[in-house]
Amino acid sequence: MTVKIGQKVESFTSEAYVNGQFKKVSLNDYKGKWVVLFFYPLDFTFICPTEIKGFGQLEGEFKNLNAVVLGASTDSVHSHKAWFQRDLPEVLFPVLADTTHQVAIQFGVLKEDQGIAYRATFIIDPEQVLRYVVVSDLSVGRSVDEILRVVQALQTGELCPVSWKPGQKTLGRA
Numbered sequence: 001m002t003v004k005i006g007q008k009v010e011s012f013t014s015e016a017y018v019n020g021q022f023k024k025v026s027l028n029d030y031k032g033k034w035v036v037l038f039f040y041p042l043d044f045t046f047i048c049p050t051e052i053k054g055f056g057q058l059e060g061e062f063k064n065l066n067a068v069v070l071g072a073s074t075d076s077v078h079s080h081k082a083w084f085q086r087d088l089p090e091v092l093f094p095v096l097a098d099t100t101h102q103v104a105i106q107f108g109v110l111k112e113d114q115g116i117a118y119r120a121t122f123i124i125d126p127e128q129v130l131r132y133v134v135v136s137d138l139s140v141g142r143s144v145d146e147i148l149r150v151v152q153a154l155q156t157g158e159l160c161p162v163s164w165k166p167g168q169k170t171l172g173r174a
Helices: 048-064 077-087 102-106 144-156
Strands: 013-018 021-026 034-039 067-073 095-097 119-124 130-136
Touching: 013 077, 034 048, 034 144, 048 067, 048 144, 077 095, 119 144, 130 144
Parallel strands: 034 067, 067 095
Antiparallel strands: 013 021, 013 095, 034 119, 119 130
């Protein structure tokens, strides 16, 4: 069953490539933290490395917000390793190897006819409740700055108007 906004996310475990190593990663590893889980279609492509580098460049800012970044695609850890070592050595966050497609199915983002994930972003709060979802077609990259802004807005616990930024006035309690 696909998880929906406001629902607790059932934990998942997946093999992942993490800074040169293969590790098992579970959502439960991050209880008490905000989780930004983003899916991308394939390794060795054109748009995906721009997004992954974007998340890598802002990873410290996410960490400052008690948030972790997890990437995910249906490629293997071996594909991740070959690609990241060659093209993305500065990226340190875990990248799930969802070769069974179970995580993509859980989040409703598997493009079944191709066996790949749509471009999708999920923000999960420290109690593991899904708070934000954006899914797009394969041809348009996402804005990592916007995802960071949304984490900041969610953390206020308040109503945040259009284009709200940290330091600006909110509209009161949510």
